[in-house]
Amino acid sequence: MAIWIDGRRHEADPERNILDVCLSRGLDLPYFCWHPALGSVGACRQCAVKVFKDDKDTRGRLAMACMTPAKDGTRLSIDDAEARELRRSVIEWLMLNHPHDCPVCDEGGECHLQDMTVMAGHLVRRTRFEKRTFRNQYLGPFVRHEMNRCIQCYRCVRFYADHAGGKDLGVFGAHDAVYFGRHADGVLESAFAGNLVEVCPTGVFTDRTLGRHYVRKWDLQTAPSVCVHCSLGCNTTPGERAGSLRRIRARYSGAVNGWFLCDRGRYGYEFVNSERRVRRPFVRGEAATSEVTPAALARAWSKGRVLGIGSPRASVESNYALAALVGPERFHQGTSAAQTALVATIIRILREGPARTPSLREVERCDAVLVLGEDVASTAPMLALALRQSVRRQPERAALELGIPGWQDGAVREVVGNRKGPLFIAASVANEARELDELATRTVRAAPEDVARLGFAVAHALDASAPEADGLFGRLPAQIAGALAGAERPLVVSGTGAGSEAVIQAAASVAWAAGAGRGRAAELVYVVPECNSLGAALIGGRSLAEAFAAMERGEVTGAIILENDLYRRAPEADVDAFLDRAGHVVVIDHLAHDTASRASTLLPAATFAESSGTFVNNEGRAQRFFQVFDPDSTDIRPSWRWIAALDGATDRWPNLDELQAALARELPIFGEIAAAGVPAEYRVRGARIPRALHRQSGRTAITANRELHEPRPPEDPDSPFAFSMEGAPRVPLARLAPEVWAPGWNSCQALNRFSAEIGGALLGGDPGVRLLEPIEGAPPAYFSPPRVDSLPEPPPDSLLVVALHHVFGSEELSALAPGVAELAPKPYVALGEEEALERGVSEREEVDLSIDGGPILTLPVRIRPGLPRGAVGLPAGPVRFVPAGSRARISKR
């Protein structure tokens, strides 16, 4: 298949449109309203080309490239004078009302409108009339609004409403005063609002957090990174200047997050700049004045009697280093017994098969979904965004049958209308906005054990050899089974959010049983709690409860705690007892917290932005994050370097590569971990990869206020990146490009130059290696459903405590970002409508609550529709620790 562009033959995929093909082939053709994730609507008229009927046709006709399929043999011209003139005119029109305020616009220097203006060649202004002006709106702590800059490409609403399902951003007005905003000032409701900053081709929506410590794109230092705020591992591009992190942008991955990020991932970064950062070592609460020598550190703990506590938010390498230091017997995962068991079950299921876990992008292509027990929209927002796309898959087929290609967004949406593919949700809680519920074919709200039972009933309906469950749900299991069996790519989603082993097992059973008719199990996604929950668990080690027990038994005298606030993981009294007993406690972390305040030695760890390492996401994909900047304090080091120093053997692992090699030798599951990154000695034509764009200014002068000499760029022993704008101009492996940039393309849309086919894999392959592949065709070893009568009789009048996750506030690190903190809930206690009615309590009324007979908390009530009777919800995060399965009593004051 090929098309002819200005007389030259180019390979083309007939399923795509001409604009897509031109851009994929590296040709410059300006556009605005098209977006690879949103498809074409043909509105801006910027992508005009001349299309010819055949090789005899010399007149041709103007056509919008984004609306023209790349049929085999199509002949077109980008260079045609008429097409060029129309493209120039479009810019001229847009400039009639665009304020041209680039110098004071935060988009300047990475503005698609600037790029397209230059590309389209509009040079002379022929108008002298007043420009229309608008009133801007307050849209919350994340996104700024400057409507005068709008060029009415409609991408914002198409992303926000059509793609992400947001309800509070729309188009208002008409003619050249079309307005994009909310009905009134107010915080944007969608958890994906931050993407507007990248979706908008000009400076209407800009990053408010960046605005507070603004720098231009070209002055930032960046490196490929991975989000630390949930388990999905979306790829990110953090940007730093002068020692502070300025922003996070989405980094495209064809396998994980595509073009987007959720707002927790985008705006959680400010914890790195937080005042709660630990910036120097503390010994017994005193800041260590001189550098803490390795020898002093080695003395700080007595070898052999010390246990290590790892962390699901620390890198694989740091966890491994600690395990290697204290020995596997003394190494403990930093998670509660319950959490440790849940993650272990998930790993077993994912390793033993037969169900495979898909990538986030693959989830988008699934066409029938069962969600069991997980409040996806809160615990893994980007997964909810992917599910929002998967419900379109079945109805979309009607459009394909009419010959309407999938990229023709307007027409496809007409055909799809309100129709949705099968999505069943059974969970005890839903995210506050209930955004997935509105898409669901059926939603069931029930306690976790009942959710599990429903799952087992579905499994049995799919495969009679799967054990039968107590029938509580009428015809629903058969209905769900029918939808999954009838789909091309059925998917089951679950996770640790419900805190129930049975739910996790039920989800696996459904996925396996779906293989009975089709010969292939359904796809299976588990959400796990943190960014490296799987990676840390794969290192091994026992749970926190066992660490506490070992301390209680007096087997150990000290502890090294890695990037972990134990008070978030265990009841306060237990942690207190543990720390009281420990003779010596070394805490290595980047944040001061209650555990850190109890440390005899507190060592300042590097965050993800100041170190390189590996996280394993919920898919089992090991992904490397690269150090973005060198912290201004020389005391801040990656945790694993501190650990090596504790050993008195700083040269044990001279760099990350050596550490990984040791890990791979010891734990074969990590055999491929190096492939998630590149060796530190990797060079492009002998040069390092610069972290800054060639246009960066000031590197040699930035410290001139302190030191007249040009500073030497810091060394980086762990990666091939340089802290400089000097180095290899282009990286053949797109996954290593610190930023997207191409000649003429200064905005994030330069991304089109970084993959062979737009929307496909990055040039040279998407980042990450999958560590967990199921054994193909393994016979399912079905789990047994929980039996109703096996459950202990709950104490009378007690309520089951369920954790309510919030996009903002439940995750530890992001909660320190001011904007996230602003949107996080205050502590509260939630009751369902019925339960509240029965107890005669109303919204905002304060009640007394005691969990498992513990101390009394006084909290305001929030009525949460859909919360089942007999349950009480507590916000994870604002209420520090809620053990799964706890029971609570509440009383009116």
Place this chain on the structure above:
Amino acid sequence: MTEPVKIVTRNFGVDRAWEIDVYESRGGYEGAKKALSMEPAKVVEEMKAANLRGRGGAGFSAGVKWGFLPRDNPKPRYLVVNGDEGEPGTFKDRALMQNDPHLLVEGIISACWATGAHTAYVYIRGELKLAWQRVEGAIAQAKAKGYLGKRPFGVDFPVEIHTHRGGGAYICGEETALLNSLEGKRGEPRLKPPFPAVVGAFGCPTVVNNVETIMNVPWIVLFGGEAFHALGVKGDGGTRMYGLSGRVKRPGLHELPVGTKLSTLVLEIGGGPLGNELKGVIPGGSSTPVLLPHEIDIPFTVDSLKAAGSMMGTGCAIVLDETVCAVRAASNLARFYWHESCGQCTPCREGTGWVHNILANLEAGSGKVEEVAVLLSAAKSIMGNTICPFGDGAAMPIVAFAQKFHDEFLRHATLKKCPYGGRFAA
């Protein structure tokens, strides 16, 4: 000479013709009854033979359009009747709906049968309250009689009619914007293809026809497509509603055979210009390019108007005499189109505003000579480059004014004022 045939106005002037008993006493609903006794395909065939060109403006053959409905699509089909009538200078559908709403209902029943639609929507411009009330009344009466509902005239072919009142946007008369508006969305045109015949209202195959178009159907069913065709000219059959307004002695609305000359309409039937001299005629609603006096001696048909470089449009002409300032007229039109652009595509959204700014300045006396050329270039570059025909409709009349009255435009710039002394109403 025989009595001129009246099809859509035959009940005009008849007392209470909008009541079903009056309507039926004059032979009403016979066409629908006959249609329902015919093969639907036969009705479509008659429609094709009739060469009934759509009366909404584009002049597309109604029979051919009906034939575009996909045969093997399992989805329901819809008939949508366009009664939005927003084109400046046009007032025919309003009169038709007010005076003879049952003819519309009868036409709808016949068209539903022919196209296989069980549901019809009549989209009526919001301001036309009386028309809407009359149509609603007719629907209720027809329903009470059983002509609408489960078994019209005893035939097992359910037909329901819903009216929908527009919110006042001109663009909602464009068929795909109308469909969006009907569905509760913003009234923005959709890109074609897919055409409404394949993906129309609520994602289903849909025929959109103008009120007048539909009102011709019962007559065609009763008397045959050939007879209808014979009333007009080759390829453009029947009679049609011709309107006259502006600076003309006898403004009004007339049903005349297709092919009547534009000059006959303006000079004889309308009695000529109000002033001393005819300056020009905007033939078919404000989007159609103005014709100079020497250009109007042509049959007022879809094809001959096109050949003359203008358009048939809605058939409602606006007459200009020597008192009319061409710049002011153009500026007034430009203001309308700027205001009514839906704002979806760049050339129209921005271009109409620019054109209006230049014209308003010119009329106000602050224009520059070189801006007349900018005006022409700005207007021309809109044409052919937009999502819907609104862009053409906005640009064409301006280009025509600026070309045909070029000197007058330049004089505004050189004199630094309107030679007509016109105050400009911005």
